[in-house]
Amino acid sequence: MKKGLAETIVDFLSFSNHDADRVSVLSGFSSRRWEKSLRWLDDSGLSFYFLHRLKKLHADSMVPVWVLSRLERDFAANQERVDYMWQRFDQLNRAFHAAGVRFVALKGLTLVPEFCPYGSLRYQADFDYLVDEQCLPVAELVLCKAGYRPKDTHSKLESLFVIPHAPDPSRNGDQYDARAGHAVELHLSVWHSDLHKLPAIPNLFSVEQGVTHQRNGYSFVALADQDAFLLQIVHACSHLFTHWIRISSLLEIGYFLQRRTADTDLWNRVAQRVGDNRALREFAAVVTGLVATLFSPSIPPLLHTWSIQLRVAPRTWIERYARDWALSKLPVHQFSPLPKTKFDLFLRQQYDDENGHLQSVMRVQQPWSSSRVSRIISSVKADPWLFLNAGWWKRQLLVRRTLYHALADLRYFFEIPRWLWRTRVKSGDSRLNPQ
Numbered sequence: 001m002k003k004g005l006a007e008t009i010v011d012f013l014s015f016s017n018h019d020a021d022r023v024s025v026l027s028g029f030s031s032r033r034w035e036k037s038l039r040w041l042d043d044s045g046l047s048f049y050f051l052h053r054l055k056k057l058h059a060d061s062m063v064p065v066w067v068l069s070r071l072e073r074d075f076a077a078n079q080e081r082v083d084y085m086w087q088r089f090d091q092l093n094r095a096f097h098a099a100g101v102r103f104v105a106l107k108g109l110t111l112v113p114e115f116c117p118y119g120s121l122r123y124q125a126d127f128d129y130l131v132d133e134q135c136l137p138v139a140e141l142v143l144c145k146a147g148y149r150p151k152d153t154h155s156k157l158e159s160l161f162v163i164p165h166a167p168d169p170s171r172n173g174d175q176y177d178a179r180a181g182h183a184v185e186l187h188l189s190v191w192h193s194d195l196h197k198l199p200a201i202p203n204l205f206s207v208e209q210g211v212t213h214q215r216n217g218y219s220f221v222a223l224a225d226q227d228a229f230l231l232q233i234v235h236a237c238s239h240l241f242t243h244w245i246r247i248s249s250l251l252e253i254g255y256f257l258q259r260r261t262a263d264t265d266l267w268n269r270v271a272q273r274v275g276d277n278r279a280l281r282e283f284a285a286v287v288t289g290l291v292a293t294l295f296s297p298s299i300p301p302l303l304h305t306w307s308i309q310l311r312v313a314p315r316t317w318i319e320r321y322a323r324d325w326a327l328s329k330l331p332v333h334q335f336s337p338l339p340k341t342k343f344d345l346f347l348r349q350q351y352d353d354e355n356g357h358l359q360s361v362m363r364v365q366q367p368w369s370s371s372r373v374s375r376i377i378s379s380v381k382a383d384p385w386l387f388l389n390a391g392w393w394k395r396q397l398l399v400r401r402t403l404y405h406a407l408a409d410l411r412y413f414f415e416i417p418r419w420l421w422r423t424r425v426k427s428g429d430s431r432l433n434p435q
Contacts, residue, residue, distance in 0.1 A: 016296035026062040045248025048121045077176040084178040102132035104210035110222040115252040126183040159186040199279035226269040254297035261298040289318035317347040338411040
C-alpha cells in the first residue's frame with residue numbers, strides 16, 4: 001500500500017534514513033496533497049525539521065517550488081520570533097530572580113541544543129516554569145507587571161498568563177509572527193495525576209534540582225539532562241493519554257536518544273532518578289517505543305531493557321497501534337471518517353486507577369456547553385438558511401468536536417474485539433517464549 005504524505009515525511013526524518021536517493025519518493029505527490037499536508041506540518045511541529053533535512057540533503061527539488069517557498073518564508077518569520085522569545089525569556093528570568101522567585105524553566109528554549117540543534121527549528125508558543133508554591137503569588141505579580149494577564153485554567157496546580165489583545169495565531173494563521181500571542185505557564189507540579197486518574201509520580205521534580213545553563217548568550221536555570229529527559233517523557237505521556245501529541249516532541253526525544261545513547265553515566269543517573277517507580281519506568285519504555293516506531297533512533301541499553309520488561313498490553317499497543325495513532329489527523333476535531341485518535345484508550349486502561357474502557361471514554365471532557373448550544377439555536381432561528389451554509393457549519397467548533405468524538409468513539413468500540421484478540425495472542429506467545 002502506498003504511504004500517505006505525512007507518513008512519507010516522517011520516514012524522511014527517520015534517524016535510520018541516511019540515503020539521499022530515498023528522498024525521490026517525495027516527488028510523487030500532487031500539489032493538492034501538499035496543500036493539505038502543510039497544515040499538518042505546522043500542527044505536528046515538523047515544518048522546519050523537514051525543511052532543514054531537505055536543505056541538508058540538497059533535496060529541495062523533490063518538493064513543489066511553492067511548498068519550498070512557503071516553508072522558507074515561515075522559517076524566516078520563525079527565526080525572528082525565536083529571537084524575540086529569547087529576549088522575553090531573559091527578561092522574565094531576570095524579573096523572577098530580582099523578585100526572589102524560586103523557579104526552574106521547563107521545555108521550550110531550554111531544549112536547545114540537547115533535544116533540538118537550533119532554536120529556530122522549533123515553534124515557541126509559550127514559556128513554562130516550575131515555581132516554588134510559596135513564591136507563586138510573587139511570580140504572578142511579576143507577570144502582571146510585565147504586561148501579562150491571568151486566564152482561568154480550572155487547575156490548582158498551574159497558572160496561565162497571556163498578553164491581552166495580542167494577535168491570536170490560531171485564527172489568523174500567522175503563528176510564526178513575532179507579534180503573535182504567547183503564554184506563560186506557572187506550574188506547581190509537572191504531572192497532574194488527579195486530572196486524568198493516572199498513577200501518581202511523587203517528588204518527580206523540584207526547584208532545588210535546577211542548574212544554571214548558558215545558551216545563546218543568555219543564562220537561565222533549568223533541569224539537568226537526566227531530569228530534562230524524564231520531563232519530556234511525562235510531557236509526552238500527558239498528551240498521549242489525551243488523544244493527541246505534537247510529533248515534533250517525539251522527534252526531539254529521538255534526537256536526544258541518538259546523541260546520548262552511549263552516555264553510560266547519563267543513563268545511570270536516569271535509572272537512579274526513576275528508582276523503583278514502575279509507572280515512570282513503563283512510561284519511559286512506552287514513549288521510547290513510540291519514538292522508535294516513528295523515527296528509529298539508537299536506543300540505550302537501559303531503555304531497551306525496560307521495553308523488554310513491558311507488560312503484554314503496552315507492548316501490543318506499541319507494535320500494533322502506536323504509529324497509526326501518532327499519524328492521525330491534527331487537530332483532533334478536524335473531520336476524518338472513523339478517526340483512530342482514541343486508540344490511546346487501550347493504553348490508557350493499563351494505567352487507569354478506575355479501570356475499565358467504558359469509564360475512560362465517558363470521562364472525556366464533553367465538547368458542548370449550554371451557552372454554545374443556545375448561540376447556535378439563536379443563529380439558526382434568526383437565519384434558517386444557515387443550515388445550508390457550509391462555511392457557517394465549518395466555523396462551528398462545537399459541531400465539529402461533537403462529530404469528532406462520536407466518530408472516534410465509534411471507531412474505538414469497533415476495535416475492541418481486535419484489541420482483545422491481539423493481547424490474548426500476545427499473552428500466549430509470551431508464555432511460550434518467556435524473555
